[in-house]
Amino acid sequence: MDTASFTSPAALAGLKVLELGQLIAGPFAAKTLADFGADVVKIEPPDAGDPLRKWRLLKDGTSVWWQVQSRNKRSLALDLRTPEGQDVVRSLAAEADVLIENFRPGAMEGWGLAPEALMAANPRLIVLRISGYGQTGPYRDRPGFGVVAEAMGGLRHLTAEPGRVPVRVGVSIGDTLAALHGVIGILLALQHRQASGRGQVIDVALYEAVFNCMESLLPEHSAFGAVRGPAGSALPGIAPSNAYRCRDGGYALIAGNGDSIFRRLMTLIGRPDLAQDPALADNAGRVARVAELDEVIGAWTATRTVDEVLAALDGASVPAGRIYSVADIAADPHYQARGMLEQVHLDDGSTLTVPGIVPKLSETPGRHRRNAPTLGQDSNAVLRDIGLTDAQIAALRERGIVN
Numbered sequence: 001m002d003t004a005s006f007t008s009p010a011a012l013a014g015l016k017v018l019e020l021g022q023l024i025a026g027p028f029a030a031k032t033l034a035d036f037g038a039d040v041v042k043i044e045p046p047d048a049g050d051p052l053r054k055w056r057l058l059k060d061g062t063s064v065w066w067q068v069q070s071r072n073k074r075s076l077a078l079d080l081r082t083p084e085g086q087d088v089v090r091s092l093a094a095e096a097d098v099l100i101e102n103f104r105p106g107a108m109e110g111w112g113l114a115p116e117a118l119m120a121a122n123p124r125l126i127v128l129r130i131s132g133y134g135q136t137g138p139y140r141d142r143p144g145f146g147v148v149a150e151a152m153g154g155l156r157h158l159t160a161e162p163g164r165v166p167v168r169v170g171v172s173i174g175d176t177l178a179a180l181h182g183v184i185g186i187l188l189a190l191q192h193r194q195a196s197g198r199g200q201v202i203d204v205a206l207y208e209a210v211f212n213c214m215e216s217l218l219p220e221h222s223a224f225g226a227v228r229g230p231a232g233s234a235l236p237g238i239a240p241s242n243a244y245r246c247r248d249g250g251y252a253l254i255a256g257n258g259d260s261i262f263r264r265l266m267t268l269i270g271r272p273d274l275a276q277d278p279a280l281a282d283n284a285g286r287v288a289r290v291a292e293l294d295e296v297i298g299a300w301t302a303t304r305t306v307d308e309v310l311a312a313l314d315g316a317s318v319p320a321g322r323i324y325s326v327a328d329i330a331a332d333p334h335y336q337a338r339g340m341l342e343q344v345h346l347d348d349g350s351t352l353t354v355p356g357i358v359p360k361l362s363e364t365p366g367r368h369r370r371n372a373p374t375l376g377q378d379s380n381a382v383l384r385d386i387g388l389t390d391a392q393i394a395a396l397r398e399r400g401i402v403n
Contacts, residue, residue, distance in 0.1 A: 010037020012365035015190075018096045019043065019073070020080070020089070023319045024146065024172050025104030025130045025206065027069050028179035033098070034072035035357045035366035041092065041382050042070060042373070044402035046077040049375040062349065067344065068354050072374035075381070077376030077403035084401050086111050091386040093118045093125060098186055102130040105140045115201050123218025126189040126199040134205035143250075144206055146174030154217055160230035178209040212318070216224040238283060241288040243323070244298045250306040254297060255319040256276060268316040269300040270276045346367060 015038040017029040027042070034040040046048050055063050079085045092111070093099055099118065101108055102165075105264070108114055108129075115127040129135055132144010140397075147168055150156050160166040185202035193199055198246055212345070222227040235244035242260070243251040256265035259282060268276035274296065279285045286293060301309050306322055313320040322328070330353065335341050340356040357366035379402050383393050396402040 008364050010366070011361060012035040014038065015098065016096045017041070017098045017100065018089070018092050019104035020108075021100055021130065023055075023068075023102075024175035025178045025182070026100045026128070028053070028176055029130070029182040029186070029294050030073065030100050031069055031071065031126060032179065033266060034185050035368075036361075036364070037099075040073040041072045041076055043076050043080065043089070045376060046079050046120055046376065046400060047312050049075075049077065053375070059346075059350075059352075064352060067346070067352055067372045071344075071354070073162045073195045073373060074368050074378035074382060075373035075376055076379050078379070079401045082401050084396060084399075086113060088386070089113055090118065090382065091120065092382070094122045096122070097123060097190075097388070098126045098128065100128045100130075100182070104143060105129075105131050105135050121198055121202075122199070124193060124197065125211055126186060126193065126202065128202045128204065130178050130182055130204045130206070132206050134208065146172045146176075146178075149174040149206030150180070150210050152207040154214045155210050158228065158230050162230055164230075166366040167228065174206050174210050177213060178204050178206045181209045181265055183213065198235055231308045234290070234294075236313070237287055239286040240293040242294055242297075244294075244301040244309075246306045246309055247299045248305040252309040252313070252321055253321050254301075254309075254313065254325065256297070257286070259283075261318055262286065265297070265313075266316045268312060268318065271296065276350075302354055338367070342368060344371060347370065350368045355362060379403065380386050 012033055015033065017033050017038045017040040019027060019040055019042045020174045021030075030038075030040045030042065037403075039314075042050070045351055050052075050066075052069055053062055056065055057063065077086075078088055080089065091282060093113075098148075099115075108178075112204055115125075115129070118127065119125050129142070129344050132138035132149055133142055147263055150168065150173060151166075151176065156166045156168065158166075163201070182204045184203060185204060189200050189202060220228065231393050233251075235255075235257070236240040238257045241257045246252055254265070256262050263275040263279065264270065272282055276291070280289065280293075304312070310320055310322060324332070329335055331339065338356070342354050342356045344352050344354055346352055354368075357368070380393055382389075383402070384390075390398075393402065
């Protein structure tokens with residue numbers, strides 16, 4: 001990425017964001033805003049902080065995931081269960097543009113921090129609420145994690161080989177989809193506020209974010225009574241598109257489902273008869289004979305290595321690719337050229353590779369401005385910003401309300 005563009009103001013410079021959530025969905029939404037210049041104050045419990053600090057692989061006692069999820073944020077360690085802590089939140093919310101929370105519905109109200117009350121003091125405040133099932137409806141009070149939302153949203157039913165146990169996607173995709181929908185909601189609300197001067201509440205349910213990505217699942221059921229089932233590596237109703245085993249034991253993903261692409265693919269693999277077959281000229285005809293086409297393509301890939309298959313397909317302009325492990329990603333020159341393998345220098349002097357910033361903006365790109373904070377690293381500065389004196393801050397620390 002051209003670092004000269006960093007001289008431009010960040011896209012969200014000046015935007016004040018208060019993050020009250022923890023773990024994945026709310027913090028991912030805030031991280032996305034922080035990457036593009038928002039000043040995000042992350043409120044964490046003063047004893048142990050966000051549980052994500054201890055998730056998965058730890059370096060010097062802290063998750064390396066933390067360096068991704070909380071980069072560019074400031075940490076205020078504050079006990080939300082105390083009246084004094086709640087007063088601090090009210091003061092911060094009075095000056096904030098956006099508040100993000102992903103607690104179970106009713107938690108904010110129980111702390112006296114209902115959006116309506118905060119917005120009465122700050123009518124311009126935008127509140128993003130992410131929860132398992134949303135703020136209304138018969139399931140609202142159920143605890144909802146991303147994995148449950150992925151199942152309810154229809155995704156888990158599709159992620160399996162036919163006849164086998166459905167498997168989960170290997171990352172917390174439900175949380176991330178909800179976070180991205182939340183960011184979209186925030187940007188829409190900011191646009192509305194620019195015209196009206198008023199904030200609003202954004203209600204994102206994890207299962208709805210997943211369901212929103214289920215493409216034609218519901219209309220197919222409505223029109224035809226169809227219930228799409230798991231199809232393994234294939235793409236149901238679109239052919240040919242699958243993973244094909246190669247001679248060296250690897251797999252090549254081949255998407256030959258465009259009409260002209262299909263003809264090029266069949267010509268390449270020595271089947272001009274199929275390329276010119278009128279019955280295979282469109283997707284509907286190919287779907288009817290998908291098993292035959294998969295067998296033909298699989299026979300061709302079985303005699304070649306993955307590299308040989310991909311080189312031939314690339315020469316014929318047929319979309320194809322390999323299945324990447326993270327080791328493949330870390331060594332890939334395209335990832336490197338696109339700035340997606342970012343090197344950050346930790347406080348102990350070591351270097352860590354983390355994902356780069358998405359999306360790429362030509363005029364106001366996102367960037368890594370500071371490492372993820374230690375617990376309470378910015379507590380004093382944040383509290384001074386809202387007018388607390390050093391004596392008042394010391395008193396809060398002495399009582400364990402602030403760390």
